[in-house]
Structure formats: structure tokens, C-alpha cells
Amino acid sequence: MNTLLVVAAVQDGRLKRSTFEVMARARVVAGETGGEVVAAVLHPAARKLAPELMRHGAARVYVMEDPVFDRHINAPVIDALAGLVADIAPRLVVAPSTESFKDVMGALAARLGAGALPDVSAFGVDGDEVVAERPVMAAKMMARVSSQEPLVVVSVRSGSYEASASPVDGEVVSVAFTFDAATLRQTLREILTSGGGDVDLSEAQVVVAAGRGVRDEAGRDLVLELASVMGAAIGASRAVVETGLFPATAQIGQTGKVVAPDLYVAVGISGAIQHVAGMVNSRIIVAINKDPDAPIFDYATYGIVGDAFNVLPPLIEAIKALERN
Numbered sequence: 001m002n003t004l005l006v007v008a009a010v011q012d013g014r015l016k017r018s019t020f021e022v023m024a025r026a027r028v029v030a031g032e033t034g035g036e037v038v039a040a041v042l043h044p045a046a047r048k049l050a051p052e053l054m055r056h057g058a059a060r061v062y063v064m065e066d067p068v069f070d071r072h073i074n075a076p077v078i079d080a081l082a083g084l085v086a087d088i089a090p091r092l093v094v095a096p097s098t099e100s101f102k103d104v105m106g107a108l109a110a111r112l113g114a115g116a117l118p119d120v121s122a123f124g125v126d127g128d129e130v131v132a133e134r135p136v137m138a139a140k141m142m143a144r145v146s147s148q149e150p151l152v153v154v155s156v157r158s159g160s161y162e163a164s165a166s167p168v169d170g171e172v173v174s175v176a177f178t179f180d181a182a183t184l185r186q187t188l189r190e191i192l193t194s195g196g197g198d199v200d201l202s203e204a205q206v207v208v209a210a211g212r213g214v215r216d217e218a219g220r221d222l223v224l225e226l227a228s229v230m231g232a233a234i235g236a237s238r239a240v241v242e243t244g245l246f247p248a249t250a251q252i253g254q255t256g257k258v259v260a261p262d263l264y265v266a267v268g269i270s271g272a273i274q275h276v277a278g279m280v281n282s283r284i285i286v287a288i289n290k291d292p293d294a295p296i297f298d299y300a301t302y303g304i305v306g307d308a309f310n311v312l313p314p315l316i317e318a319i320k321a322l323e324r325n
């Protein structure tokens, strides 16, 4: 049986949207290869999350509920997943390409002697091969990568697939796992939140991002207000992170976060390739820039040529008015 094991990503006790995107693709691949989709959740309250995974097609949900999983630490996660994979022998281990999974993926693949296809935007099985596409060179090119290893670990960029439910009558399998926390050589003391708005950037369906064109605190306040009325997460180009106008955690691009929301609003961003690498997979891109020749318009679905200080106030008012009606 070609089993696809999806490793669920959990944040603040909830399954991340990217987990369901991976589940949706895993179902298609399982359908093509005569396989089945199962899921693993590592969390102190993992059992509570199982029904949602069955709603997205998991025939079995393996739950590991050790308290050590409360906050992500590499060593127990690698031990737990390596043990589970040894037991159930899947063809593929697939997970959303979260910071946590990026951290453990190489070690997990090495421990299992598996092939690794990290940070892909598409994957499938073609005969004996696991094939995938991976954006490279700041997303300027796509690399086709493959592995013929009998076991392959794949991480999938958020936004690569559309999440959709497909309920099955699955079962929950409790997997015994004990880990002596005293043996840990690292501890997680504190997680610093971005301070860049209320919505998680990597999971957001709408992102409002600011570039050097927002200029100063007054421009930043306009961007924050637009994000607030749109219920959007706040992103930034490296230029405004370097000036200290926005936190480093808001940076989008080659050396920042990769996002793929339904709607990306770029305010005063020129569209340098290093920035575009982090947002080019957004479904709809709206660019606001006073330079009609700014490269960002090459990627934009809709463009507004104008000064952000003139465009944003009426735009914010118009959205507020829409919400009132």
C-alpha cells in the first residue's frame, strides 16, 4: 500500500491551513497511486485535532500527546516521527514547509535514510519516482527535482494547493511516545511574536505589505490601518525593515518569509526580484506605486499608479464604507 503520511502543522492548538492544503494534494496523489492518506499530530491535545484531519481525508490519524510537544523542539519531534515512520512504512512523508518542519526535515530524512525534497510548490508520484517542482534563484526559475528512494520526505510551500474538505470515516490511533525531557540539550524559553499585526503572516489570506514608498511613521500608520480594515497580516520589504519602520519578522522575500495569500497588496514596493521571490505565488496582487514603470506592475493583477499618501486614505474609507453597508 502506498501510504502518504501527512505531518500536521499545529499553531496555538489549531491546525494550520497549510496542513489542509497538503492533505488536499495528498488525496489526489493517493488516488492516482492506489494509496491512502494518513496523518500524524504531535501535540499535548492531538486527539482533539483528529476529527478535522478526517474531514480532510485522513483514513487514520496517529496522535502523540506527550507534553514535550507543547512547543516545538527538534529532538523529540525527530524521534517521534522516525519511530512512527519505521512502524507504518509510508511511501511519502509530507508536511507543510513551516519553520518547524524546515528545522527537522534534514535530520529526519538522514535518520531514516530517506530522500528529501524540501520547500516544493508541487509534488506527485510518477512510477518509481517522487517528482516535485521547486522555485529556485529567488523564484526566477523552477527546478524539477525527483527521488527514487523508497521513502521520500517532502515539504510543501504554503499556498501551493487549494485546501478542500473530503470527509472519511477514519480512526484515531494513539501512539505511545515517551521522551525524557531531562536529556534535552536545548530548551525553548520564549517565543517572541512579531508585533507586526494580529494575523499570522505565513497563514494569512490577505497581506498588506509596505516598501520604501511609505517613507515614514505617517505612511506606516496608513498601511497599518489598511491592514486592520482588511483583516490582513502586515508584510514589508527589506528596505523598510532595515530602516526600523517594520520588524524583521515582517520581511517578505528571499531572505524573509514566503507567502502565498489570496490577496497581496504591495504599497510603495518596487518589485525587486528578492522581494518578489517571497510573494509571487499570491493569487491576486495589487500594487500601489507612483512610478508606472516599477517592476512590481509586471507581477500585479491590478495596479494603481499614484502616491500612496493620496491613494490609501480614500481606499481605507471606501473599505470601511463597504463594511458599514
Ligand SMILES: Cc1cc2nc3c(=O)[nH]c(=O)nc-3n(C[C@H](O)[C@H](O)[C@H](O)COP(=O)(O)OP(=O)(O)OC[C@H]3O[C@@H](n4cnc5c(N)ncnc54)[C@H](O)[C@@H]3O)c2cc1C
Pocket (backbone or CB within 6 Å): 210, 211, 212, 213, 214, 236, 237, 238, 239, 240, 251, 252, 253, 254, 255, 256, 257, 267, 268, 269, 270, 271, 272, 273, 274, 275, 278, 288, 289, 290, 291, 294, 306, 307, 308, 309
Ligand atoms: C541577497 C539579497 C537578499 C535580499 N532579500 C530581500 C528580501 O528578502 N526581501 C526584500 O524585500 N528585499 C530583499 N533584498 C533587497 C532588494 O534587492 C530591494 O533592495 C528591496 O526589496 C527594495 O525594497 P523597496 O521595494 O521597499 O524599496 P525601493 O526599491 O526603493 O522601492 C520603493 C518604491 O516605492 C515607490 N514609491 C516611492 N514613493 C512612493 C509613494 N509616495 N507612493 C507610492 N509609491 C512610492 C517607488 O517608485 C519605488 O518603486 C535583498 C537583497 C539582496 C542583495
